[in-house]
Amino acid sequence: MVYAMADSQYFDTEIEEHRALVSAVRQTLAEPFAALVDACVASLKSGGKILFFGNGGSAADAQHLATELVVRFRKNRPSIAAIALTTDTSALTAIGNDFGFEDLFSRQVEGLGKHGDVAIGISTSGNSPNVLKALAQARKMGLVTVGLDGGAGGKLSENADIALIVPSQTTARIQECHILLGHMLCGAIEAELGYAD
Numbered sequence: 001m002v003y004a005m006a007d008s009q010y011f012d013t014e015i016e017e018h019r020a021l022v023s024a025v026r027q028t029l030a031e032p033f034a035a036l037v038d039a040c041v042a043s044l045k046s047g048g049k050i051l052f053f054g055n056g057g058s059a060a061d062a063q064h065l066a067t068e069l070v071v072r073f074r075k076n077r078p079s080i081a082a083i084a085l086t087t088d089t090s091a092l093t094a095i096g097n098d099f100g101f102e103d104l105f106s107r108q109v110e111g112l113g114k115h116g117d118v119a120i121g122i123s124t125s126g127n128s129p130n131v132l133k134a135l136a137q138a139r140k141m142g143l144v145t146v147g148l149d150g151g152a153g154g155k156l157s158e159n160a161d162i163a164l165i166v167p168s169q170t171t172a173r174i175q176e177c178h179i180l181l182g183h184m185l186c187g188a189i190e191a192e193l194g195y196a197d
Contacts (some may be wrong), residue, residue: 003056006192007048008152009069014157016132017170017173018173018176021166021168021173021176022177022180024168025041025166025167025177025180025181028165028167029165029166029181030165032162032163032164033164033181033184033185035162036162036164036185037188037189037192038180039118039144039146039161039162040118040133040174040185040189041189041192041193042097042187043116043117043118043144044080044081044193045075045193047115047116048068048114048117048118049081049082049083049085049107049117049118049119049131049147050066050080050081050082050083050087050113050117050120051082051083051085051108051113051117051118051120051138052066052082052083052084052085052120052121052122052141053084053085053086053105053118053120053131054086054117054121054122054123054128054131054148055110055123055128055130055131056125057124057171057175057176058122058123058124058128058131058148058178059086060085061088061122061175061178061182062085062086062120062122063084063103063126064179064182065082065084065120065179065182065183065185065186066082066084066155067083067084068082068146068182068186069082069184069186069189070082072197073186073187073190074187074190074195075189075190075195076103077190077193077195078195079131080189080193085104085105085108085112085115088108088132089110091107092104095107095108101129101134102129102130102133103129103130104134105121105130105131105133105134106130106133106134106136106137108134109134109137109138109141109143110137110141113137113138113143114141114143115141115142115143115196116142116144117138117143117144117145118143118144118146119135119138119143119144119145119146120146120148121134121135121145121146121147121148121156121160121179122148122149123127123147123148123149123154123156124149124150124151124171124174124178125149125150125151125154125156126149126150126151126152126153126154126155126156126165127154127155127156128156128185131156132155132156132159134160135147135156135159135160136159139159139161144161144162145159145160145162146160146161146162146164147159147160147162147163147165147182148164148178148182149163149164149165149166149174150166150168150169150171150174150177150178151165151168151169151174152165153168154166163179166178166181
């Protein structure tokens, strides 16, 4: 077996780092998480939707979470209105070419968002220019703005009505907690809409 460099030590260290961060998230993010669930449920009940967006791994998280809501999370139930602004290659390439990378999500928010929707920007650094610009556009239009970020929060936390800042400087750990919080959000939304078991 090639993987021999103190196998169990590496394994244990990674798991322990993850466990410690999840514990910190539990202690610090319960209140903003509850506010996020309330905002999403209120929007959905009034005919609104949730917009997810981010770059790289955060783009994958945006797609993942929107899919959990549109298709299913825990059980079969009616589809829940959610869109990942990271998936339309024609829109992404046209916006990037005609306007610039910083407009990638703000242009879509402008066209697809409406007052009362929830815009969730995902950025491990909290400083992605295109995510910040999209949240500024969303706020201007009366959407609820949410930042899912890490570290010290960056500029994202300053531009969000609700900020969930994962207290870590390690990108991998932040992303692990983002998907945990995202899955928890999907489950909570299903429960609040009456689709729980």
